[in-house]
Amino acid sequence: xxxxxxxxxxxxxxxxxxxxxxxxxxxxxxxxxxxxxxxxxxxxxxxxxxxxxxxxxxxxxxxxxxxxxxxxxxxxxxxxxxxxxxxxxxxxxxxxxxxxxxxxxxxxxxxxxxxxxxxxxxxxxxxxxxxxxxxxxx
Ligand code: IDP
Ligand code: MG
Numbered sequence: 001x002x003x004x005x006x007x008x009x010x011x012x013x014x015x016x017x018x019x020x021x022x023x024x025x026x027x028x029x030x031x032x033x034x035x036x037x038x039x040x041x042x043x044x045x046x047x048x049x050x051x052x053x054x055x056x057x058x059x060x061x062x063x064x065x066x067x068x069x070x071x072x073x074x075x076x077x078x079x080x081x082x083x084x085x086x087x088x089x090x091x092x093x094x095x096x097x098x099x100x101x102x103x104x105x106x107x108x109x110x111x112x113x114x115x116x117x118x119x120x121x122x123x124x125x126x127x128x129x130x131x132x133x134x135x136x137x138x
Contacts, residue, residue: 004034005081005118006127007089011069012112014038019072022102022115029088031076035128035137043067049130058111065111073131082124085117 007026009019027033041049046066053059078084090101094113097104107113118124128137 002082002121002124003079004075004077004128005085005124006073006075006116006131007085007118008074008116009072010112010114010116011065011071012108013106013114014072015069016106018106018114022106025102026076026085026088029078029084031078031081031085034075034077035132036072036074037131038070038072040070041067049127061111075128075132075137082118082121086119089115089117 009022013019013022023033043063046063047054047059050059050062050066053062056062076085088102090097090103092103092113093110094103094107095110097107102115103113106115118127
């Protein structure tokens with residue numbers, strides 16, 4: 001069972017002033033924040049992060065969007081972190097996201113969907129390492 005996952009509050013949610021409300025939901029769901037920073041990705045760096053999607057039709061739009069404003073990148077810890085965090089954020093398309101999930105409450109559309117959550121233990125580690133060194137985590 002995994003105990004860490006990686007997340008980003010995306011530019012739409014940061015820009016709308018929803019970061020605090022989203023982080024409150026995450027903490028109330030039992031996740032402990034072990035690293036965090038606010039930054040703006042360059043288009044190139046966004047492209048590197050989403051490299052796995054480079055053949056998908058929305059890749060260009062996704063890279064534009066993810067570099068359009070600041071994000072908050074963070075790592076959280078909890079038992080079964082990857083799966084429980086994906087449940088908390090809801091489906092990729094907010095129109096399909098369950099009631100009470102972060103994307104249902106805060107996402108704009110399928111592209112600007114408020115928040116990222118890693119989809120596997122392997123990717124959680126790769127993505128956490130993309131933004132943070134071991135020493136930056138408490
Ligand atoms: P996930 O974030 O729920 O894991 P992925 O399929 O991994 O969803 O897609 C990564 C991100 O790419 C999504 O969170 C969303 O921002 C964007 N995205 C996914 N599908 C579409 C689409 O059909 N149109 C536009 N953007 C999309
Ligand atoms: Mg994904």
